[in-house]
Amino acid sequence: MxxxxxxxxxxxxxxxxxxxxxxxxxxxxxxxxDTISVTGLGKTDFISDLIVWKGSFSKKSSTLKEAYTSLDADREKIKTYLLNKGIPSADIIFSAINFNKDYETTYNENGSIRQNLFTGFTLTQNVSIQSKEVNKIEDISRQSSELINAGVEFYSNAPEYYYTKLAELKIKMIAEATKDASTRAQSIAENANADLGNLKKSDMGVFQIIGQNSSEDYSYGGSFNTSSKNKTATITVKLVYQVD
Structure with missing residues (x-):
């Protein structure tokens, strides 16, 4: 019992x-x-401090030797032109020379190929300039038609713009986005008559760079504009807080 x-x-x-x-x-x-999830935004405008300008030139001749000689002459003209514009020799980079054998295709009456007739060689070389004198190189790129007037078959690409202090800028923007998210969370908690507790989780969103005042779309993987000198960078930070 x-x-x-x-x-x-x-x-x-x-x-x-x-x-x-x-x-x-x-x-x-x-x-x-019982949590609050908020997203904060960091956003800033900046001006590129590095420019990369590229162009190409080519020559065609019936013999490889003549094509090389003509291309060498054009390369010297381009180099002299750029040096006279005040660009340091160290900033002027010429690539290796590419060459192609050119053929002219002829057809018979029924449309089938009769023969491929060799017409000569085409040689092409690229030149690139990287400089922190953004405005100066930008102006020179617009004046490059002067090379064509000098007899050089020169093709100019649009300049590309970069920013050398991107790492520091990103850190500053993350801090701004975090502060923005924290402020939002505090406001939500106060309006809900609750107390904001400890931070439980934080996630950084995608870093985006687009041209200022442009209609560029934001990309899921992140945009990185190189065509605009004036840019806008954005980043988001998501915070999750405990609510007491």
Whole structure:
């Protein structure tokens, strides 16, 4: 009899403890779901401090030697032109020369190929300039038609614009976005008559760079504009706070 009463007491205590632990776990589980998730934005405008300008020139001749000689002459004209514009020799980079054999295809009366007639060689070389004198190189790129007037078959590409202090800028923007998100979370908590608890999670969004005042679309993987000198950078930070 005594043993049965003891077993009943132990069982009762076990039931009470189990109920307490379950209730506490349930309460903590619900509490962990009481969170605020906010997204903050960091945004800044900046001007590129590095420009890359590229162009190409070519020559065609019936013999490879003549084509090389003509291309060498054009390369010297281009180099002299750029040096006279005040560009340091170290900033002028010429690529390796590419060459192609050119053929002219003739057809017979029924439209099938009669023969491929060799017409000569076409040699092409690229030149690139990288400089921190953005405005200066930008102006020279617009004046490059002067090379064509000098007899050089020169093709100019649009300049590309970069920013050398992007890492520092990104850190500053992350701090701005984090502060913005924290302010939003505090405002939401106050308006909901709740207390903002500890930060539970933070995630950084995609870093985007687009041209200022442009209609460029933001990309899921991040945009990186190189065609505009004046740019706008944005980044988002998502914070999740416990609510007490």
């Amino acid at each position: 005594l043993k049965n009463n003891l077993n009943a007491i132990i069982l009762s205590i076990a039931v009470v403890i189990s109920a307490f632990l379950f209730a506490n776990a349930f309460q903590n589980r619900n509490r962990s779901n």
